[in-house]
Amino acid sequence: MQCNTGGASAYHRRMNVSESPASGGSGVLIVGGGLVGASLAIALDAAGVAATLVETAAPRADAQPSYDERNLALARATVNGLDAIGVWRHAAARATPIRHIRVSRAGEFGSARIDADKQGVDALGWTLPARELGAALLRRLDECTRLTRLAPATLSALEPLADGWRARIDTADGPRGIDTPLLVGADGTHSFVRDRLGIEAGHHDYRQSLFVCTVTPERAHANRAFERFSDDGPIALLPLAERRCGLVLTVSADEADAVAALDDIGFLDLAQRRFGWRLGRLTRPGKRHPYAIHRVAATQLVAPHAVLVGNAAQTVHPIGAQGFNLGLRDALTLAELVTAATDPGDPALLAAYAARRAPDREGTMAMSHGLVRLACLEQPLLAPLRSLALLACDRLPPLQRALARRGMGFRGEPPRAVLERLP
Template sequence: MPVAAPSNPPSGAPGDSPAQGSTRDVHDVLIVGGGLVGASLAIALERLGLHVGLVEATPPGALPPVFDERNLSFAEATINALTALGVMQKLRAPTGAIARIHISRRGDFGRSLLEASRYGRTEFGRVVVARDFGDALEARLAEAARLVRHRRVRFLGFAESTDDVRAIRVADADGERLLHARLVVAADGTRSGVRDALGIGVDEHDYGQMLFVTRVRGSRAPDGTAYERLTGDGPTALLPRGDRHYGLIHAVAREEAGDVAALDEAGFLARAQEVFGWRAGRLLSCGPRSSHPAIRLVAQRTVAPRAVLVGNAAQTIHPIGAQGFNLGLRDALTLAELIADARAQDSHADCGSDALLQRYAERRREDRERTIGFSDGLARLTANDASLLRPLRSLGLFAVDRVASAQSFLVGGAMGYRGDVPALCREVRA
């Protein structure tokens, strides 16, 4: 017989893993992965009075590696939700407003310019440095008194479970033990161990690109314009940060990545300048660089018995259009909303029921498919140097710049309003 979920977190130090003798307590929801999406989901669920656990590979006082110098583009819908969850208020570093989006392709005629003011907005979204966002999430998690954080804990796999509860094998410094949950959420990234343990396959495509990420300072300070410069090797983007720097994402062909990584600062800036042009003036300096392969990885299904995939565990997409985290957050918030609705009707509603998970999969289908399709199609089309496609690409840029319906489609996606959007994303906060 499964053990009933307690009304309060297990005893022990606040926020830490329960003692060995308490491991038969049943979490309503156990989230594996404390990164961008996993931590956000934990905050959204903890507000509901649920017994929530968060399995984190990093120790107290440390942030997951994803919270680095990468630049995150938060859509308006994302800002609304994170404000409602009390996270945006915890940001200490300034953020950069995206008031317009400038899109062009090297060697092609035309360009597209999207202006937030044309849609009654002052901005489409904001640029946040991942490290700063990690600090804000950590500050907000520290206020979640009911949340049980299993820290410096690795997911190993599943153990024999019942129809009502999943048993999860984890390991920490004291060895292996079991955790139990009515719902297990895989928020453990692109190479998800939970997804593999569930036997869920993936469809994967390698774009043959390596993405170099850093911050750069130009002779012109950011003015709210986000630039997307498309080339046959992938995009080079400049995002307006709040610290008078730009966030740079520079795609290179995979076979050239070693040579680019070996460039000194002056050589790297010269390369970025040559590809991007002079729209931000001369590029003067850059910070530490990191690199990441550009791949698309899509799980063949997002739910399993008493388990669900969110964020990069469900889909990892090309960063063109900057939709990855925004899409993953909508995964998390939709799940939290469905659980809240079920508990409002029945305070003992099962968070991991088949009916709830099927509703989740259905609600996420349109947004997920359209965002993945848009990102993949844009990445493939704009990176194809075939001369026959040049008129088509130029016509596309012209249409986006001049045709209201084409602009509205792009703007709606850029602001995070695609498909059945969670209620928190639509709330306007002062």
């Protein structure tokens, strides 16, 4: 799916709103320029499909809210997909391979270990700051030749047509009307597109907040990623460059303000108690960023001539780091189907998309929700069962292979792009 980028700067149009005509057709219309929306736009361009990308933020890494300070754990399938659409070459130098994963629960025996060499791969996944992935996406967007980008701009209204939608896009120079055969909502958890399509969504407040930052452990991480569960919620440590680690600490919503008010010493003390001493003392915390944790699941993925992808379709608990990985599989599956079709808004195509994504989507959401409910609940009667389950995952090769394959993003019927092996 690589597209020819030779001479791209001569042909590419980054459509600032002041350059936009008053109205016209756009091919596929993608609303939302975050990690998933940008990836979909690139995949379509690489396949030769015309599209328009509407971004509320200016086309800069420091302006896009999703290009933030989180450290993303990218599954192997995700990196395969990013490589297939020409993004990974812009990000690989700043990524750190995950070669070992350790999963445990505080105060209980047993742990599960997954090692890349036992699975026959050089890495189970890679870690990369979201801001770095955002910068790589922007560089790749600059190479696109069939993509029109409107930024900053917002979708303000939708009108159904017989063969698609008419979208009103508000810009600094006034409204712009765009007709599209396929409207894609990639506009996040609080999706305007989902709301205007009349698609309902189930909401669950976990009453938890996530704190992310970087730390430096006393001992080298050796490309190991750790996830540890407790009654207080999960904590994860992800390997980064220069001996740094990405810390992901979950606390109850009632404790969030108090944790946010801690100084560096107090925060490190909390993290150390929750994580333990596997890597020695944790030092040098970076700036902390809190995020409230909610689960949002659209009741359907498609409507006439419209589809939801990424967080607009489902926002999952960050446990297991599945959010962007799942969203990219949404985007690449949709791009694969659209590329093979004559009408991107064909009802049969949209039905096929929903059917293709259902096993992966439902399985991933069930896994993340189930882990929170089972691994973090203070239920003494569950302790032996949880420990035995971890031991089984660690000692039984077929179970470990199945767990590793799902963790690497190969679930259901994945898009062809993620099956490509990295060189």
